[in-house]
């Protein structure tokens with residue numbers, strides 16, 4: 001294992017989007033990065049964009065597969081883990097009624113169950129090294145989303161859990177709950193959403209990741225990155241739910 005005085009950081013979902021940007025922005029701090037995902041060739045592309053690819057490594061695991069989580073946990077057992085970035089996730093756009101139950105349960109497994117299980121398994125190492133967790137949630141976790149109902153439910157669960165353990169572990173572990181809005185990653189294509197949805201609020205990826213890492217430097221906390229996402233957050237809080245739900249349904253209805 002190549003030496004890294006700064007310790008190791010596991011980034012789930014590092015094959016593109018936010019995960020790739022976390023890798024780029026964390027590498028200069030000297031960490032050894034464990035880049036997790038399912039797509040080996042895209043993970044190799046992430047590795048190739050880094051300045052010291054020999055210091056890092058790739059970990060393949062499908063978080064929805066029967067043994068995916070346990071395989072991922074056991075392959076980082078011997079790492080001096082200082083950081084966990086629970087970033088892997090996806091959403092599905094469409095009516096609850098017409099979307100199959102398997103992909104909906106898979107959203108819960110990847111976006112909610114996996115982060116909780118990973119944090120629990122890796123907590124002893126993270127506490128030993130006075131480390132950190134960044135949970136990539138979403139502004140979807142702040143509001144029920146008609147036609148993305150299961151995704152919003154998973155992210156609401158993730159936000160609530162992340163904020164609760166942040167207080168429980170205060171002073172022993174730094175935790176950031178990152179809640180971005182629409183962003184230009186592979187997410188939209190995979191979820192099936194039309195390109196136009198939420199386009200005004202779209203915020204560049206580097207700004208989002210920089211905001212999360214800045215919040216981490218400040219000791220952790222809840223982070224809504226960039227002014228456009230903060231505006232969306234303010235609207236979510238200001239508009240009465242009865243009206244907001246109707247607006248969201250009009251915006252997201254297939």
Ligand SMILES: NC(=O)c1ccc[n+]([C@@H]2O[C@H](COP(=O)([O-])OP(=O)(O)OC[C@H]3O[C@@H](n4cnc5c(N)ncnc54)[C@H](OP(=O)(O)O)[C@@H]3O)[C@@H](O)[C@H]2O)c1
Nearest residue numbers: 013015017018037038039063088089138182183185186187
């Ligand atoms: N983009 C947005 O608008 C937005 C807004 C708020 C929050 N988020 C959240 O940001 C996080 C990162 O997503 P992104 O926007 O960067 O999208 P992305 O480019 O599609 O990246 C998603 C990552 O998650 C991984 N992943 C998905 N399902 C997986 C599974 N079953 N097992 C293992 N890995 C899996 C993918 O790995 P493979 O490619 O290897 O399958 C990929 O690396 C997600 O949690 C998402 O919910 C996104």
